[in-house]
Amino acid sequence: MMMKKLLFVFLLALTNVAFAQNSPAPIKLVDVLLTPSHADWTYKTGEKAEVEVQVLRFGVPVPNVEISYEVGPEMMDAEKKEKQLLKDGTGKINVGTSKVPGFRDLNVSVKVDGHTYKSQSKLGFSPEAIEPTVENPKDxxxxxxxxxxxxxxxxxxxxxxxxxxxxxxxxxxxxxxxxxxxxxxxxxxxxxxxxxxxxxxxxxxxxxxxxxxxxxxxxxxxxxxxxxxxxxxxxxxxxxxxxxxxxxxxxxxxxxxxxxxxxxxxxxxxxxxxxxxxxxxxxxxxxxxxxxxxxxxxxxxxxxxxxxxxxxxxxxxxxxxxxxxxxxxxxxxxxxxxxxxxxxxxxxxxxxxxxxxxxxxxxxxxxxxxxxxxxxxxxxxxxxxxxxxxxxxxxxxxxxxxxxxxxxxxxxxxxxxxxxxxxxxxxxxxxxx
Incomplete structure (x- = not known):
């Protein structure tokens, strides 16, 4: 019985050591940075929006990397799905515009050394003018x-x-x-x-x-x-x-x-x-x-x-x-x-x-x-x-x-x-x- 307890304690200590040695990283190895052309991410309806994309590893642009991206109205089906080659790890994406007040969603993914990394950015178009759709009951x-x-x-x-x-x-x-x-x-x-x-x-x-x-x-x-x-x-x-x-x-x-x-x-x-x-x-x-x-x-x-x-x-x-x-x-x-x-x-x-x-x-x-x-x-x-x-x-x-x-x-x-x-x-x- 004593030997079993000692073995259990040893295995538990070994597990804790292994976990400490392999604790998850607090940051991603590769970052996909999205920077809208407006600092507040907000545009007027009808105004075209553009987002700069950077794929960074160790904080340095990754050359010759291909990204996949989707653009469309918030929470709706994407209107556009495309790929883009970033020769120097940076590029720009045309997010388009919205004719009515609301939001457009940009989702970007990239595969580097077999691992997939993602990022997203929603841009607002005259959000202060969004009106509700729900009925206001009379009673x-x-x-x-x-x-x-x-x-x-x-x-x-x-x-x-x-x-x-x-x-x-x-x-x-x-x-x-x-x-x-x-x-x-x-x-x-x-x-x-x-x-x-x-x-x-x-x-x-x-x-x-x-x-x-x-x-x-x-x-x-x-x-x-x-x-x-x-x-x-x-x-x-x-x-x-x-x-x-x-x-x-x-x-x-x-x-x-x-x-x-x-x-x-x-x-x-x-x-x-x-x-x-x-x-x-x-x-x-x-x-x-x-x-x-x-x-x-x-x-x-x-x-x-x-x-x-x-x-x-x-x-x-x-x-x-x-x-x-x-x-x-x-x-x-x-x-x-x-x-x-x-x-x-x-x-x-x-x-x-x-x-x-x-x-x-x-x-x-x-x-x-x-x-x-x-x-x-x-x-x-x-x-x-x-x-x-x-x-x-x-x-x-x-x-x-x-x-x-x-x-x-x-x-x-x-x-x-x-x-x-x-x-x-x-x-x-x-x-x-």
Missing amino acids: FDAFWTEAVAEARQVDFDANLKFLPEYSTDKVDVYLLDLRTGWGKKRLFGYLCKPKGEGKYPVLFAPPGAGVKPVKPYTGFAEQGFISLTIEIHGISPLLDADSYKQVSSAFGDYMFANLDNRDEYYYKNVYLGCVRCVDYLCSLPEFDGKNVVVTGGSQGGALTIVTSALNEKVTALAAFYPALCDMTGYLHGRAGGWPHVFRADKQATMATPDRIKTAAYFDVVNFARRVKVPGFYSTGYNDHTCPPTSVFSALNVISAPKEIVITPISGHWRFGETNDRSLDFLREQSGLE
């Missing part, structure tokens, strides 16, 4: 006013459990679960409170997409907010990983569940749950009675805009690359927002009159129309998950004061500098600066 306000009023009739029945293992010398962390609707509808989340006497602004942080456990984040509380970070499916984040994985597999594609019925669609309870989370934060005795902010990205960005439109207590928001924007874009020959419910490959089964009608009551564009508080918004051009065409469809209809920060090179992620800027915005709006 939209009545539907949601009634739904919110009904949800607010339900007592929170909140449970708080102090979590010393997650708390710090500056922040107390609690596991919160509260009732957000009739019956057994509940949400879980982590409530983080700054230590010390006083009144604080509150911050609500809805999650990105998926069925996964959330982790406590004390950073907002360290910035001076009472914060609440939640999950949306009614599953305790304290479940062990294996149990959570088993529970998660039962949810499937929740974003499509009951989309043919506006009263039963999955996101109805989610939207109302977010409203009630803000209500709960505002009921805390430590709340300063005035400042309520919401922030999130992707699905969390969508829920940020929705919550800000539905809950009159919200005073400011910061949303990154929001999902669920202009979902019907695909039905009009252009990119639509996540979860891409009406994409060409799904239209045969999903694009029914009932689903299209229901989607309009949950599309973030229609909530963006109704935002009345200052907002910080940010997105990138290279995002395939929440395509910029769909995001600009929402941003362009917001009439409230807004600061929009575009980092064209970013995909479905944000730079730390942009995130810091959003926090500065929220702190300033909350009187913490």
